[in-house]
Amino acid sequence: MNSWFKKAILVSSIACMAAFSHQVFAQENHAPAIDKVEKVLGLEVSSVADAPVDGLLQVITNRGLFYISQDGKYFMQARIFNLDEDMRNETEEALGEIRNEGLKKFENDAIVFKAKDEKYVVNVFTDITCGYCRRLHSQIAEYNDLGITVRYLAFPRGGMQSQSFEDMVSVWCAKDPLEAMTTAKSGDAVKPAKCENPVAEQYEFGQLVGVTGTPNIILPDGSLIGGYQPAPMLLQSLKQI
Template identity: 50%
Template sequence: MKFSRTLSLCLALAVAPLVHAESSGQTEQLKQKLTSALGVEVQSLTAAPIPGLLQVLTSHGVLYVSEDGSKLFHGNIYDLNNGMANLTEAAMAGPRLQMLKPFEDKMLVYKAKDQKHVVTVFTDVTCGYCRKLHSQMQQYNDLGITIRYLAYPRQGVPSAVADEMEAVWCSKDPKKAMDEAKAGKNITVAKCDADIAGQYQLGEKMGITGTPSMILEDGSMVPGYLPPQQLLQSLSAH
């Protein structure tokens, strides 16, 4: 059962309430309760921007739970007094940057000669907008934007697309193989330690559900395709 469907079934957690969850023992009980009910890994439990709620950073994004552990909320919290800032998205920014670090040696990097910005893109070789983005790589680079690819095969792992992406990453010339794959050409099967499954699971932990998805320098996420000039504007705004 998909995570979103599981959440719908678990909006009221069916065990006794936990009072004063800030104590270490009760916090651990609440973590275990969430893990058992939702099947997610709870990474941290802190005060939420709204009094009476706790913010839960999980392996599938941010959730909110009442302090007594009886009610669960899944959605975004916005700050009306600060230009509708998405506080839920902001809570994920720092953790995303930390999660990316172990995968830096797995990335396919298209470096700008005069680098001003670095954007990490979760991509799929069969995705139409991923192909459009790739066809404009030189334009991104000319604007000083370095693009770093990580694999997110939308069919999951294992799948035919995951195998194709592994062949790209493991090719003798991965960038050439990526050009060919995104042009719809067949790629010679190749195996290596590219860890396509790990890259895919990383995307899931960051809350990615489609491609392309961009992680900006501050850790914020842009779901979907942005043309080169528009991406530059977004980077400047952040």
């Protein structure tokens, strides 16, 4: 092993150690604020970082993204806009990164209605009982014809103790999940089924990334459209990315 290569490995190792040390320091340095979020509000903090506004921390919890003052006194749910960058939504930018990273976990766990001539892929948080979810699904062929692949993620609006949750588990566990999804969204009963499934994890992930209802559509850049969009309108949104 030549000296240059040894030096490169050493530099890389030091950089990794420094990054890890910085992360640990950040967690320890902000421990009082994190502790208050978890103990007072009952939230689970998964990560903490400096917010775009001086004096604020950005915390990612099991219930979404929030901001807290560094002393832990003030807690807020807000959107931060950057006036110097054409009103860029800094909060949405952060959430977009979290959404796209989190979607990787469900790469093989969505119910996918794939376009033959695929141009775009969207992830749609859905509930089988919601009217606009049913309207979207009734036009699934139109989305596919426009080159839009639709990947369904579960978001039972009634929560994990609801009948909708149990029915969505049955859809994901059906021998033919695509057929079961269409049956359920037609208002017909789904044959009960049980298996290892991602419904609860997808529901929790939706809450984490700002989903509050259905349908909610995640575009390829990580941005979120709250609500139903007809196929031509969704196509225009995708073309503008």
